Amino acid sequence: MQAEIVCIGTELLLGRIVNSNAAYLSKKLASLGIDVFHHTTVGDNHTRLFTVLKRAMHRSDIVIATGGLGPTVDDITLEIVAQVIERNLSLNPVVLKDIKEHFHKRHIPMPKANLRQALIPKGAKVLKNEVGTAPGLIIPFDKKVLIALPGVPKEMKPMMKHDVIVYLAKHFAGNWVIVSRSVKTTGLAESQVNQKVKDILKIKPPVTVGIYTHTDSVDLNITAKAKNKRQAQKLIAPVERKICSRLKEHIYGKDGETLEEVVAQGLRKGKKTLAVAESCTGGLIAKRLTNISGSSKYFPLGLVAYSNQAKQTLLSISPETLKKYGAVSKEVARQMALNIRQLAKTNLGLGITGIAGPTGATKDKPLGLVYIALATPHKIFSQEFHFHGDRSSVRQRASQAALDILRQHL
Amino acid sequence: MQAEIVCIGTELLLGRIVNSNAAYLSKKLASLGIDVFHHTTVGDNHTRLFTVLKRAMHRSDIVIATGGLGPTVDDITLEIVAQVIERNLSLNPVVLKDIKEHFHKRHIPMPKANLRQALIPKGAKVLKNEVGTAPGLIIPFDKKVLIALPGVPKEMKPMMKHDVIVYLAKHFAGNWVIVSRSVKTTGLAESQVNQKVKDILKIKPPVTVGIYTHTDSVDLNITAKAKNKRQAQKLIAPVERKICSRLKEHIYGKDGETLEEVVAQGLRKGKKTLAVAESCTGGLIAKRLTNISGSSKYFPLGLVAYSNQAKQTLLSISPETLKKYGAVSKEVARQMALNIRQLAKTNLGLGITGIAGPTGATKDKPLGLVYIALATPHKIFSQEFHFHGDRSSVRQRASQAALDILRQHL
Numbered sequence: 001m002q003a004e005i006v007c008i009g010t011e012l013l014l015g016r017i018v019n020s021n022a023a024y025l026s027k028k029l030a031s032l033g034i035d036v037f038h039h040t041t042v043g044d045n046h047t048r049l050f051t052v053l054k055r056a057m058h059r060s061d062i063v064i065a066t067g068g069l070g071p072t073v074d075d076i077t078l079e080i081v082a083q084v085i086e087r088n089l090s091l092n093p094v095v096l097k098d099i100k101e102h103f104h105k106r107h108i109p110m111p112k113a114n115l116r117q118a119l120i121p122k123g124a125k126v127l128k129n130e131v132g133t134a135p136g137l138i139i140p141f142d143k144k145v146l147i148a149l150p151g152v153p154k155e156m157k158p159m160m161k162h163d164v165i166v167y168l169a170k171h172f173a174g175n176w177v178i179v180s181r182s183v184k185t186t187g188l189a190e191s192q193v194n195q196k197v198k199d200i201l202k203i204k205p206p207v208t209v210g211i212y213t214h215t216d217s218v219d220l221n222i223t224a225k226a227k228n229k230r231q232a233q234k235l236i237a238p239v240e241r242k243i244c245s246r247l248k249e250h251i252y253g254k255d256g257e258t259l260e261e262v263v264a265q266g267l268r269k270g271k272k273t274l275a276v277a278e279s280c281t282g283g284l285i286a287k288r289l290t291n292i293s294g295s296s297k298y299f300p301l302g303l304v305a306y307s308n309q310a311k312q313t314l315l316s317i318s319p320e321t322l323k324k325y326g327a328v329s330k331e332v333a334r335q336m337a338l339n340i341r342q343l344a345k346t347n348l349g350l351g352i353t354g355i356a357g358p359t360g361a362t363k364d365k366p367l368g369l370v371y372i373a374l375a376t377p378h379k380i381f382s383q384e385f386h387f388h389g390d391r392s393s394v395r396q397r398a399s400q401a402a403l404d405i406l407r408q409h410l
Numbered sequence: 411m412q413a414e415i416v417c418i419g420t421e422l423l424l425g426r427i428v429n430s431n432a433a434y435l436s437k438k439l440a441s442l443g444i445d446v447f448h449h450t451t452v453g454d455n456h457t458r459l460f461t462v463l464k465r466a467m468h469r470s471d472i473v474i475a476t477g478g479l480g481p482t483v484d485d486i487t488l489e490i491v492a493q494v495i496e497r498n499l500s501l502n503p504v505v506l507k508d509i510k511e512h513f514h515k516r517h518i519p520m521p522k523a524n525l526r527q528a529l530i531p532k533g534a535k536v537l538k539n540e541v542g543t544a545p546g547l548i549i550p551f552d553k554k555v556l557i558a559l560p561g562v563p564k565e566m567k568p569m570m571k572h573d574v575i576v577y578l579a580k581h582f583a584g585n586w587v588i589v590s591r592s593v594k595t596t597g598l599a600e601s602q603v604n605q606k607v608k609d610i611l612k613i614k615p616p617v618t619v620g621i622y623t624h625t626d627s628v629d630l631n632i633t634a635k636a637k638n639k640r641q642a643q644k645l646i647a648p649v650e651r652k653i654c655s656r657l658k659e660h661i662y663g664k665d666g667e668t669l670e671e672v673v674a675q676g677l678r679k680g681k682k683t684l685a686v687a688e689s690c691t692g693g694l695i696a697k698r699l700t701n702i703s704g705s706s707k708y709f710p711l712g713l714v715a716y717s718n719q720a721k722q723t724l725l726s727i728s729p730e731t732l733k734k735y736g737a738v739s740k741e742v743a744r745q746m747a748l749n750i751r752q753l754a755k756t757n758l759g760l761g762i763t764g765i766a767g768p769t770g771a772t773k774d775k776p777l778g779l780v781y782i783a784l785a786t787p788h789k790i791f792s793q794e795f796h797f798h799g800d801r802s803s804v805r806q807r808a809s810q811a812a813l814d815i816l817r818q819h820l
Contacts, residue, residue: 007449011620012432012433012436012449013436013445013446013447013448013449014436014437014440014446015432015433015434015435015436015437015438015439015440015446016433016437016620016622016631017433018428018429018430018433019428019429019432019433019449020428022422022425022429022451023422023425023426023427023428023429024425025425026422026423026424026425027424027425027426028425029425030424030425036423036424036425037423037452037453037455037458038423038450038451038452038458038462039417039422039423039429039449039450039451040448040449040450040451041432041448041449041450042447042448043447045447048447048448052448180424189513189516189518190480190481190482191481191520191521191523191524191543192518192521194481194482194521194523195521195522195523198483198523201482201483201484202483210420210421210484211480211482211484212421212426212427213480213562215564221421221426223424276714278693281697281700282696282697282699282700282701282705282712283688283693283694283695283696283697283699283700283712283714284693284697285693286692286693286696286697286714286716287691287692287693287694287696287697289692289693290691290692290693290714290716291692291801291802293766293767293768293769293770293801294769295692295716296716296717299716299717300715300716300717300719300720301713301714301715301716301717301720301724302692302693302712302713302714302716303711303712303713303714304686304693304696304700304711304712304713304714305710305711306700306705306706306709306710306711306712307706307709307710307711309710310710310711310754314711314753343724344720356703357703358703359703359704360703386515386516386517388512388515388516388541389541389564390541390564391701391703392701393541393564
């Protein structure tokens with residue numbers, strides 16, 4: 001079974017809207033074990049839309065089209081769909097009634113233009129739109145199916161989630177499911193991860209493994225196709241174990257887990273509390289720690305000491321240290337960690353200082369230089385980092401490294 | 411001149427990533443007056459990628475492909491591009507040097523896999539990647555051009571913005587341009603903005619106006635098509651004036667401006683300094699203020715007082731106040747603003763406390779209740795807000811409201 005997605009709308013081609021529908025629909029199809037091989041976006045143009053839909057119906061078993069079902073003259077999807085499958089349009093009384101009701105509820109008379117939305121290709125199963133006026137359509141055709149859904153995500157999603165998924169599971173999904181598992185690492189570059197798991201990446205279906213790189217995380221996704229969820233998980237397990245044995249301590253989480261969630265779990269389990277003194281990350285570490293609801297239990301205090309003055313008065317960093325080593329130095333990071341820990345009376349204290357750029361770099365202290373220190377009841381660690389990228393990337397990577405030091409300690 | 415965009419990556423077809431590149435590239439092409447007629451997404455599959463690129467080169471003058479330029483075996487774009495244009499790959503010494511330098515800077519030896527990234531089709535103009543290792547390519551071919559860019563937005567965007575735009579403007583741009591102007595508002599719901607500018611939204615080409623809603627901003631985009639930039643700007647100006655006269659103080663910025671940038675300008679111009687005491691936003695306001703390079707000039711101190719203990723000891727909020735009014739109260743927000751101002755010896759002090767959820771809400775203090783206070787040398791303002799949405803939306807909206815109070819004061 002092959003599927004493809006056709007998104008219709010000139011506003012997409014102009015870049016005014018980011019196409020989130022294609023990803024949403026693909027995820028839903030993947031969960032049914034249906035492969036998606038193409039996404040195509042095309043404008044509200046007769047010839048090009050006809051060509052794209054015709055090609056899609058030729059090469060795929062399932063075609064989901066979104067957009068172009070509105071009431072304006074720009075909206076030509078129904079007309080072109082009818083041409084592609086060579087069927088006539090006819091006024092559908094059920095759809096017309098729904099549209100009239102939609103306006104009635106809002107105490108507005110139905111504009112004449114909306115009549116067009118009730119002209120439906122023959123043989124189509126109609127999906128009710130609970131939010132707007134454009135109906136959805138499921139049109140079985142030559143053992144294939146053409147599905148047309150509204151382009152507005154709020155109108156499209158309920159139809160996909162409730163009606164289309166059920167229809168496809170019954171008629172097309174066959175007996176397959178696709179299950180994915182993601183192993184997330186930090187502290188290694190993509191190429192270093194690649195080096196360690198090169199052979200595993202070459203694994204053949206029904207299990208596949210891919211690398212996905214984000215600013216602060218390199219993830220390995222294991223995907224398996226099988227008769228049922230349990231069997232898929234059985235295929236995934238040995239591959240996951242192998243990956244874990246290669247990447248070891250660099251793995252901070254699985255699937256949707258974030259590093260701050262993992263750190264939060266560690267703090268909660270160890271009944272430890274934490275305070276953070278930030279300079280270059282400017283509150284980002286505190287912000288990430290407090291992404292977690294209930295974080296006040298273990299994170300009483302964050303301090304953004306952005307000026308030397310604040311470092312001196314609130315964090316008691318001595319002017320001599322600042323002068324001798326500079327604000328961006330191992331010594332200052334260590335004092336920040338020690339003193340915030342004392343100030344907040346927590347088990348752990350984290351200090352971070354660096355040069356996020358684009359200004360502030362010198363020859364000795366280049367852009368991306370960051371010092372991170374962690375003070376515990378027994379000792380104090382510190383580490384020097386060199387991050388690359390723009391201000392936002394350096395700050396993101398620095399916050400990730402700091403949280404990862406915490407995770408590894410916990 | 412017709413252009414199209416081909417996005418390459420199985421992760422896009424699986425719906426794991428929303429394709430934001432296509433919209434970004436389309437916008438840039440539109441600004442040159444170049445029409446984009448198709449977006450296609452295809453996986454890391456030899457046959458399908460070849461077919462898609464071959465068709466694209468046949469029907470369009472300009473093809474921009476993104477993705478598949480990484481160092482792993484999955485990354486096959488260079489290989490397939492070479493097949494489509496029937497040219498050989500050869501090791502490019504400049505690219506190789508750049509890649510080696512990239513690793514050298516990070517004190518990592520270059521993994522062997524990265525050699526693949528320096529195998530470039532003959533006749534290609536190479537674009538340097540300032541962020542990662544994948545180079546960009548501009549390959550003139552039969553009066554057409556095939557452009558290959560990295561899939562990671564942070565690597566792709568600088569190449570598009572700096573190199574590709576210049577190249578296309580010189581060789582391909584037509585006789586008219588599209589200019590866009592964006593007017594950004596906060597503090598009003600989309601429907602409220604809509605109500606105020608309903609008639610302006612109906613304006614006819616060559617000028618069009620659209621509403622775009624984000625978590626913390628409702629933006630109006632004015633777009634004009636004309637023979638040159640100046641003429642387009644002349645068409646936009648009266649529409650922009652009309653919009654501004656309707657939305658007045660709700661407008662915080664234009665085009666790419668962020669609210670934190672506008673606040674930064676205000677602080678710098680007024681030679682004012684600011685300290686922030688945060689509870690519910692947990693460092694997000696400090697993080698946003700320090701998004702701006704050089705913010706230590708006016709933002710010496712941020713305090714994330716997430717526990718009552720920290721509020722008492724560091725911000726000197728009296729236990730009585732906390733007990734009588736609760737941590738989420740107008741009184742506590744005011745004391746936070748006053749005391750952080752005194753502590754940091756700044757002109758302005760901002761205090762914020764609220765319930766970001768999902769836990770912590772009570773009948774009297776519902777989820778989304780937020781108090782924001784601003785202390786100036788002369789007086790203290792405070793305001794109560796009710797934000798909707800999940801934890802992340804409430805925090806984003808609360809930080810936006812706080813920065814907007816600052817902007818309006820400045």
